[in-house]
Amino acid sequence: MNPNGNPAPLAQARRRDSIDKRLRVLTAIECLERDDAPITHTAVARTAGVSTWLTYAEGVREHIHAAQTRQNARPATSRLPGPSTSAGLRTDLELARQEITTLREERDRLRTAMSHHLGQQLDALSSQLLTTRIDELTQHNHQLTAQLQHTTTENTTLHTRVTQLEDDLAAARTSLRRMIRDENLNQ
Known part of the structure; x- marks a missing residue:
């Protein structure tokens, strides 16, 4: 409503x-x-x-x-498309097999042609381009190696510094405890 x-x-x-x-x-x-x-x-x-x-x-x-x-x-025949006899079915089956064989052959030809085409494209790449790319990658590798070495050295230095600071802190705490204890005993 x-x-x-x-x-x-x-x-x-x-x-x-x-x-x-x-x-x-x-x-x-x-x-x-x-x-x-x-x-x-x-x-x-x-x-x-x-x-x-x-x-x-x-x-x-x-x-x-x-x-x-x-x-x-x-009539029942108007509702069933295609051949209704076993000979007709056998003929259709044989035609389908022939078509499958033809399609497989065409697929294999196309694969071969594609492989040849890709090979030609790879051959067309200039060896100069490949050499240049290898040089660039080698240079980049050297830069990364140097950066890694520098970072490792810096990490070692910082680790040593942290250890020294921890030792200094522990000594300062010990000294402070002694001073507080001595001061308490004197009062």
Whole structure:
């Protein structure tokens, strides 16, 4: 109910929704018939995007049954595409095998061509470019080695300094304790 207590707008919205769903069901039946797909309550509900319950409702169920009857009245051969004999199936299987063989050969040719192309691209790189790049990497390596050595030396120096400061701190604490003890004894 809306705030004014009038249920009419809600009922109208429900009616519109119901009509919309029923139209979608009829459209789904037409699509399934046109595509020559099996017409079942579940298939219609899935295609229309509605619940299966609606497909069994009065006024919808009759359309589904009529479409099923029309579909069953058609000759069975019109619903089965392709060959229906075992000889036809064997022929299709052999054609599929030949096509697979052809596709595999084409794939192998393309792989070989791609490998040759990549090889040519690698050969096209100038040895001068490669030499320059190696020199750059060697120089960078030397810089990093020097930086590592400097950092290691600095770390060792700082570690030694920290050890000395800790020793000085321990000595200062010991001295301070003695002074406090001596001062307390004198008083």
